[in-house]
Amino acid sequence: xxxEEFEAFYEQAVARLTGQLYVMLGxxxxxxxxxxxAFVKGWSRRRQLDRDGQPEAWIRTVAWRLAVSRWRFRRRxxxxxxxxxxxxxxxxxxxEYVVLIxxxxxxxxxxxRTVTLHYLCDLSVExxxxxxxxxxxxxxxxxxxxxxxxxxxxxPRNVEEDPGA
Amino acid sequence: xxxxxxAQDPQDPLxxxxxxxxxxxxxxxxxxxxxxxxxxxxxxHRRRVAVAAGAACLVLAGGGVTAAALLSDAPTPVVPAVSxxxxxxxxxxxTSPPLSSSTAPGTPTQDAPAGDPSxxxxxxxxxxxxxxx
Numbered sequence: 001x002x003x004e005e006f007e008a009f010y011e012q013a014v015a016r017l018t019g020q021l022y023v024m025l026g027x028x029x030x031x032x033x034x035x036x037x038a039f040v041k042g043w044s045r046r047r048q049l050d051r052d053g054q055p056e057a058w059i060r061t062v063a064w065r066l067a068v069s070r071w072r073f074r075r076r077x078x079x080x081x082x083x084x085x086x087x088x089x090x091x092x093x094x095x096e097y098v099v100l101i102x103x104x105x106x107x108x109x110x111x112x113r114t115v116t117l118h119y120l121c122d123l124s125v126e127x128x129x130x131x132x133x134x135x136x137x138x139x140x141x142x143x144x145x146x147x148x149x150x151x152x153x154x155x156p157r158n159v160e161e162d163p164g165a
Numbered sequence: 166x167x168x169x170x171x172a173q174d175p176q177d178p179l180x181x182x183x184x185x186x187x188x189x190x191x192x193x194x195x196x197x198x199x200x201x202x203x204x205x206x207x208x209x210h211r212r213r214v215a216v217a218a219g220a221a222c223l224v225l226a227g228g229g230v231t232a233a234a235l236l237s238d239a240p241t242p243v244v245p246a247v248s249x250x251x252x253x254x255x256x257x258x259x260t261s262p263p264l265s266s267s268t269a270p271g272t273p274t275q276d277a278p279a280g281d282p283s284x285x286x287x288x289x290x291x292x293x294x295x296x297x298x
Contacts, residue, residue, distance in 0.1 A: 007199045014196040022190030023183060032194055036202065043206035100186045119183040150179065 001050035009049075010039055013056050021063050024116045026105045030067060038063040057131050060121075064113060071109070103153035107146055110134075114142035115150070 001009070014035060021031035038059045042049055049055040104112050113132065117123045123131065128139045 003203075010196075010199045010202065015191045015194060016187075018194040018196070019187035019191030022194070023187050028190050028193060031190065032196075036197060039202050040205045040209060043203055044210055100182045116183065119177070119180045120187050147179065154182075 001046040001055070003046075006043060006046050006049075009055055013059070014039065017056065017059055017063065020060060020116065020120055021067070023101065023104065023120055024064065024113050025067050026101045030070070031063075034063040034066040034070070035059070037066050061131060068109065099154065100150075103150055106153060107149055111142045111146045111149075114139055115146035118143055 017038075018028075018031050018035045021035055022028050025031050025034070041062055042055070042059055049058055104115070107115070110132070114128055114134070117128045117131065118125075125136050125139045125143070128134070129136045132139070134142075
């Protein structure tokens with residue numbers, strides 16, 4: 001992939017990938033950061049992006065891994081703060097509050113990723129298995145459980161919004 | 166409503182919710198210019214190269230120090246032993262050290278016993294001779 005091709009790829013994919021990572025992570029700023037970081041890494045590996053033939057999947061995977069690394073780091077930092085006796089940070093509802101995003105935050109991370117790849121990125125079970133490194137049966141399990149969990153979480157809100165239904 | 170078996174349905178309301186959520190995030194996201202991405206990537210590359218060069222220097226320096234330390238542990242050459250004095254000290258003489266090591270060959274000794282008319286000299290061979298007055 002040449003520099004010009006990478007720039008064109010960035011222009012047409014960055015917004016879409018940010019939206020996908022936003023759904024996966026539930027935090028828009030976090031999604032922007034990790035997508036940008038993934039593109040920075042991808043710049044140095046333009047030939048690898050070209051060889052794989054799925055540059056968007058590569059960026060998405062790297063961004064997800066970066067987000068997971070940040071979660072782990074923050075958890076360790078939070079543990080350190082707890083040990084030091086500092087009060088834990090209290091997060092209020094952000095302006096990016098969305099019903100689905102809020103429901104997705106309650107799902108396990110890997111389940112959330114799998115569900116998003118399926119429902120938002122339109123990937124098949126085999127494609128999800130290839131991108132996430134899980135087996136096809138695990139992907140199916142995540143999809144079924146994620147869908148049931150979302151149904152449990154979304155149903156009361158829908159009832160509240162539409163009492164006559 | 167959310168039956169797991171209709172996951173492939175394009176009109177699935179859950180799928181539509183996902184798309185709306187992603188669209189809301191996509192609309193509020195602002196992408197940085199690609200020039201900044203390239204600049205950050207070049208900076209990271211320079212940093213990696215600098216770190217690699219520093220690590221290589223450290224390895225070379227460490228190897229050199231280790232090699233020098235190993236080589237300095239080799240046995241040092243043994244200094245030749247000094248030939249012992251031919252005049253064996255008598256059992257009664259315990260205070261005066263042997264003079265052969267500090268006396269130049271052929272020079273008269275300074276601590277000759279008083280009253281002794283003869284002068285004592287030390288030959289290069291280490292033998293002590295007494296010459297008549």
